Amino acid sequence: MSISARNISWRIGKKLIVxxxxxxxxxxxTLGLLGPNGSGKSSLLRILAGLRRPDSGSVLLDGxxxxxxxxxxxxxxxxxxxxxGATDANIRVxxxxxLGRTPHHSPFSSWTVADDHIVTEALERVEMxxxxxxxxxxxxxxxxxxxxxxxxxxxxxxxxxxxxPTNHLDIxxxxxxxxxxxxxxxxxxVALHDLNHAAMFCDSLIIMQHGRIVASxxxxxxxxxxxxxxxxxxxxxxxxSPFHGKKHIHFL
Amino acid sequence: MIFIYTGVLYPPCRxxxxxxxxxxxxxxxxxxxxxxxxxxxxxxxxMKTLKTAVTLCALALGYATSAFATTYPLTxxxxxxxxxxxxAPERAVALGQNTxxxxxxxxxxxxxxxxxxxxxxxxxxxxxxxxxxxxxxxEIPTLESILAVNPDFVxxxxxxxxxxxxxxxxxxxxxxxxxxxxxxxxxxxTRKNTGDIYGSRDALWNMDLLYKEIADMAAIFSVQDRGxxxxxxxxxxxxxxxxxxxxxxxxxxxxxWFSSASPSSDAYVGGKNSASxxxxxxxxxxxxxxxxxxxxxxxxxxxxxxxxxxxxxxxxDRNRWALDKAEEKIKFLKSDPAVSQLEAVRKGHVFVMDGxxxxxxxRTLPGAEQVAEQMEKSGIK
Amino acid sequence: xxxxKLTSKLIRRxxxxxxxxxxxxxxxxxxxxxxELSIPLQTTFYAIGNKxxxxxxxxxxxxxxxxxxxxxxxxxxxxxxxxxxxxCGVVLQCLLKNALAEPYVLGVSxxxxxxxxxxxxxxxxxxxxxxxxxxxxxxxxxxAFVALLTNGARGxxxxxxxxxxxxxxxxxAITAYIISTSANAQQARDVMFWLxxxxxxVRWPEFTLVMTVVMLGLSVCLWYAKALDAFTFGEDAxxxxxxxxxxxxxxxxxxxALMAATIxxxxxxxxxxxxxxxxxxxxxxxxxxxxxxxxxAVVGALFMMLADIVSRTAIAPQTLPVGVVTSLVGVxxxxxxxYRARRKL
Numbered sequence: 001m002s003i004s005a006r007n008i009s010w011r012i013g014k015k016l017i018v019x020x021x022x023x024x025x026x027x028x029x030t031l032g033l034l035g036p037n038g039s040g041k042s043s044l045l046r047i048l049a050g051l052r053r054p055d056s057g058s059v060l061l062d063g064x065x066x067x068x069x070x071x072x073x074x075x076x077x078x079x080x081x082x083x084x085g086a087t088d089a090n091i092r093v094x095x096x097x098x099l100g101r102t103p104h105h106s107p108f109s110s111w112t113v114a115d116d117h118i119v120t121e122a123l124e125r126v127e128m129x130x131x132x133x134x135x136x137x138x139x140x141x142x143x144x145x146x147x148x149x150x151x152x153x154x155x156x157x158x159x160x161x162x163x164x165p166t167n168h169l170d171i172x173x174x175x176x177x178x179x180x181x182x183x184x185x186x187x188x189x190v191a192l193h194d195l196n197h198a199a200m201f202c203d204s205l206i207i208m209q210h211g212r213i214v215a216s217x218x219x220x221x222x223x224x225x226x227x228x229x230x231x232x233x234x235x236x237x238x239x240x241s242p243f244h245g246k247k248h249i250h251f252l
Numbered sequence: 253m254i255f256i257y258t259g260v261l262y263p264p265c266r267x268x269x270x271x272x273x274x275x276x277x278x279x280x281x282x283x284x285x286x287x288x289x290x291x292x293x294x295x296x297x298x299m300k301t302l303k304t305a306v307t308l309c310a311l312a313l314g315y316a317t318s319a320f321a322t323t324y325p326l327t328x329x330x331x332x333x334x335x336x337x338x339x340a341p342e343r344a345v346a347l348g349q350n351t352x353x354x355x356x357x358x359x360x361x362x363x364x365x366x367x368x369x370x371x372x373x374x375x376x377x378x379x380x381x382x383x384x385x386x387x388x389x390x391e392i393p394t395l396e397s398i399l400a401v402n403p404d405f406v407x408x409x410x411x412x413x414x415x416x417x418x419x420x421x422x423x424x425x426x427x428x429x430x431x432x433x434x435x436x437x438x439x440x441x442t443r444k445n446t447g448d449i450y451g452s453r454d455a456l457w458n459m460d461l462l463y464k465e466i467a468d469m470a471a472i473f474s475v476q477d478r479g480x481x482x483x484x485x486x487x488x489x490x491x492x493x494x495x496x497x498x499x500x501x502x503x504x505x506x507x508x509w510f511s512s513a514s515p516s517s518d519a520y521v522g523g524k525n526s527a528s529x530x531x532x533x534x535x536x537x538x539x540x541x542x543x544x545x546x547x548x549x550x551x552x553x554x555x556x557x558x559x560x561x562x563x564x565x566x567x568x569d570r571n572r573w574a575l576d577k578a579e580e581k582i583k584f585l586k587s588d589p590a591v592s593q594l595e596a597v598r599k600g601h602v603f604v605m606d607g608x609x610x611x612x613x614x615r616t617l618p619g620a621e622q623v624a625e626q627m628e629k630s631g632i633k
Numbered sequence: 634x635x636x637x638k639l640t641s642k643l644i645r646r647x648x649x650x651x652x653x654x655x656x657x658x659x660x661x662x663x664x665x666x667x668x669e670l671s672i673p674l675q676t677t678f679y680a681i682g683n684k685x686x687x688x689x690x691x692x693x694x695x696x697x698x699x700x701x702x703x704x705x706x707x708x709x710x711x712x713x714x715x716x717x718x719x720x721c722g723v724v725l726q727c728l729l730k731n732a733l734a735e736p737y738v739l740g741v742s743x744x745x746x747x748x749x750x751x752x753x754x755x756x757x758x759x760x761x762x763x764x765x766x767x768x769x770x771x772x773x774x775x776x777a778f779v780a781l782l783t784n785g786a787r788g789x790x791x792x793x794x795x796x797x798x799x800x801x802x803x804x805x806a807i808t809a810y811i812i813s814t815s816a817n818a819q820q821a822r823d824v825m826f827w828l829x830x831x832x833x834x835v836r837w838p839e840f841t842l843v844m845t846v847v848m849l850g851l852s853v854c855l856w857y858a859k860a861l862d863a864f865t866f867g868e869d870a871x872x873x874x875x876x877x878x879x880x881x882x883x884x885x886x887x888x889x890a891l892m893a894a895t896i897x898x899x900x901x902x903x904x905x906x907x908x909x910x911x912x913x914x915x916x917x918x919x920x921x922x923x924x925x926x927x928x929x930a931v932v933g934a935l936f937m938m939l940a941d942i943v944s945r946t947a948i949a950p951q952t953l954p955v956g957v958v959t960s961l962v963g964v965x966x967x968x969x970x971x972y973r974a975r976r977k978l
Contacts, residue, residue: 033827046869049873050872050873051869051872070875071872071875071876071877072875073875074875075873075875078873079873080870082866082867082870083865083868085803085866085870086866086867086868087865087867088730088732089865089920091865091919091920091921092918092919095919095921096865097861099862099863099865099874100874101861102859102863102874102876103874103875104861105857105859106860107856107857107860108856122791127685134762142645148866155874175664240659315880369949388950389950389951392826392951392952393950393951394669394704394833394945394949394950394951394952395833396668396669396670396699396703396945396949396950397669397670397949397950399639399670399695399699400669400670402695411823412821412822412823412826416763416764417753417763417764417827417834419826419833419834419952420829420833421828421835422834422836425698425703425836428698428702429694429695429698430694526952545814545815546820547821549813617776
């Protein structure tokens with residue numbers, strides 16, 4: 001098991017945000033995290049990334065409790081991409097991606113050729129290699145998101161956790177990014193809103209509601225009309241696409 | 253230096269006209285002049301010289317405690333530091349109005365190279381003398397400007413102007429250049445003894461520290477006669493005032509109003525034990541203000557509640573607030589519906605005084621006299 | 634990286650370092666040569682030469698002392714203070730993710746005023762404690778108060794800023810209370826004058842102290858320069874990159890508080906440098922923290938030395954508070970930067 005969670009619970013004040021969540025993701029798999037707003041997806045992702053400590057339960061990386069690992073150690077294998085990574089600084093694209101190498105360096109360790117290759121490769125993957133010297137403030141929302149993903153890739157992660165990464169992207173880049181994530185040899189956990197993309201690109205899905213997991217399994221198993229009505233409050237017909245063979249949802 | 257010693261060790265008793273060519277031996281022994289002497293006048297001159305010489309003999313054989321001349325080297329203890337003077341300073345710098353006025357009162361304007369820091373205008377009687385002295389600035393001066401006049405002695409009134417926390421200069425700055433420094437005794441009461449570096453506020457201010465400063469200055473500049481005269485004069489004047497007002501009945505209460513930002517704001521008044529309190533006691537009364545702070549701000553309500561017998565309004569040179577002027581203050585007292593009902597105002601027991609007198613300086617006693625004059629005129633009991 | 638790129642980078646760094654040193658030397662020389670007391674240039678050279686043991690020319694004692702003990706020590710303290718304040722500004726603007734953050738945002742200046750007033754007016758420390766020591770203690774007390782409120786820098790940036798504002802208000806109120814109930818007019822005036830900011834009271838001992846503290850602080854900040862870069866997108870992003878956020882915040886806040894408290898305790902409250910210099914430098918050097926910290930230190934040092942020269946010569950024989958000069962000079966600079974940035978976007 002690349003990354004797994006056992007009975008994670010987390011509350012803010014009195015409110016229970018994540019309620020007894022357990023999950024397992026195998027190496028290389030892509031897990032989609034779905035659910036209406038406020039279902040606890042973001043908080044769960046942050047707990048899985050080690051950014052928040054759960055009130056009970058534990059997160060395991062290859063069997064080791066994340067709480068027992070050093071922060072840097074964790075950062076060397078787990079990358080996290082936020083929903084809104086903003087800054088006022090006019091930092092260059094290349095420098096942002098270079099930040100991804102931080103966990104692999106100490107304060108004064110030098111930059112190597114290998115580091116350079118990793119950074120370049122990451123930029124090429126998100127099709128931003130030609131924009132290396134461009135300043136952050138002149139990028140569009142979608143471009144910024146792609147740079148964030150390149151930064152995550154530069155971390156040489158074993159697991160990538162992404163919080164609604166396709167929000168600001170145009171359709172071309174949405175598809176391209178999901179394809180990239182699903183074909184990467186890394187374990188991915190992606191929080192998504194687009195149910196059809198989830199069906200197309202994820203190996204398994206987890207549906208959350210009010211902090212609890214209400215369904216988990218393959219897209220085939222999980223995406224049913226009754227679930228769509230119960231959890232998402234939409235009327236739909238679910239069928240198999242004749243074009244790519246995966247489940248496809250027709251919204252009515 | 254050597255010539256002074258010569259003057260002391262070789263008493264002029266044994267001098268003859270041949271020695272009349274001796275050089276200036278210092279200010280206080282400036283007797284011998286290098287001048288060609290007409291033969292016919294030689295005898296008369298010799299007699300005159302001998303007479304002076306005999307007097308000088310007596311003087312020179314006196315000790316440093318002599319009332320008429322300082323024997324150098326003179327060591328003074330000042331604020332925990334010992335300063336040794338080998339001769340009377342010739343290029344002194346006075347930092348602070350009070351220090352400067354003391355020196356001018358001692359007639360030392362020709363030994364003053366420069367002064368600085370004058371919150372108010374100089375005393376009218378010292379104006380002419382002060383005009384002879386270079387003014388660095390009425391505000392806080394810089395160290396370089398002080399050094400630019402090549403001083404051989406620096407005296408200061410406040411720790412703000414000289415001291416370890418001063419932004420102008422520290423005493424070591426001057427001592428490292430061989431320049432003696434002096435800090436007014438009133439502000440260097442050792443911190444260990446009092447809770448406050450400005451001297452004790454718990455007891456009523458009196459003129460003793462001022463007299464010490466005058467005496468120190470007189471000794472340093474070897475003008476003890478002038479110093480003693482000044483001190484005696486002040487003591488007499490204080491005694492005269494006390495005598496005149498001691499008999500008065502009632503132990504009148506005073507309020508000394510310095511100024512206010514506006515008629516409705518709280519007033520800055522002289523505190524209980526400040527110089528204002530001293531003036532009140534000299535004039536046979538006491539300060540109505542009970543706050544031990546030097547410059548408390550009080551509301552008019554409190555002043556009305558205190559119901560002072562006498563209100564003294566200060567007259568200030570500066571023009572910061574409209575109420576700085578004495579006339580404005582009197583106008584307010586007479587026109588304000590509540591304050592004008594005060595007995596003191598109705599009876600006309602409102603007197604004007606130089607604002608600088610409210611600071612513990614040489615101006616305090618003249619200020620008391622100013623008020624005394626007006627009190628007498630108004631026939632206050 | 635190719636060999637060519639490495640060399641050009643090395644050359645660039647060397648040139649910049651040498652240029653900076655040269656500028657600093659020139660500015661220090663200017664500071665030493667300029668002043669109310671007109672001292673011939675030759676004397677200036679020989680005075681320094683004498684003290685360094687290179688020459689042995691007999692000179693006017695006052696001139697020599699003014700040049701070495703007063704002007705030079707003062708210029709060097711100004712340089713260290715400018716560097717220190719600028720570095721504080723850089724670090725605080727990064728950690729608090731706020732472009733308006735400056736060295737006194739955590740209550741340092743307000744605390745210093747309370748400490749100073751306690752010593753001067755209340756006589757705390759019964760004369761054994763100097764005004765500067767009191768100010769330093771007060772500054773650190775304010776910082777400790779902020780650390781307490783934010784649970785040892787555990788709280789986020791917003792919470793820290795609010796705690797800093799609260800601390801400033803609290804300590805300013807205490808100062809006002811002490812002055813209005815216990816001080817006489819002279820004391821109040823003294824403290825105000827002291828707080829306005831001036832390098833007049835510094836000599837060689839102050840230089841040794843501020844030099845040590847600023848060098849130490851700068852080293853700590855440079856050590857964590859890469860970590861500061863990781864804070865670009867916020868604390869979660871930094872944490873996800875393996876940065877121990879709480880620890881770094883505590884260390885860096887403490888380092889900046891130490892530098893700021895030392896500088897305030899010897900020179901009073903000098904504003905604007907810590908706020909503006911990082912922005913001006915960032916415009917040229919970019920947002921990465923290693924070059925930003927170094928350049929800000931140099932520019933801060935130059936700026937402060939220049940401001941001090943102006944403060945002591947502009948209205949001679951009086952001294953203009955340095956804070957006034959830094960604001961007057963700094964504002965047009967800042968406006969120019971804002972204007973150009975606006976046009977670019």
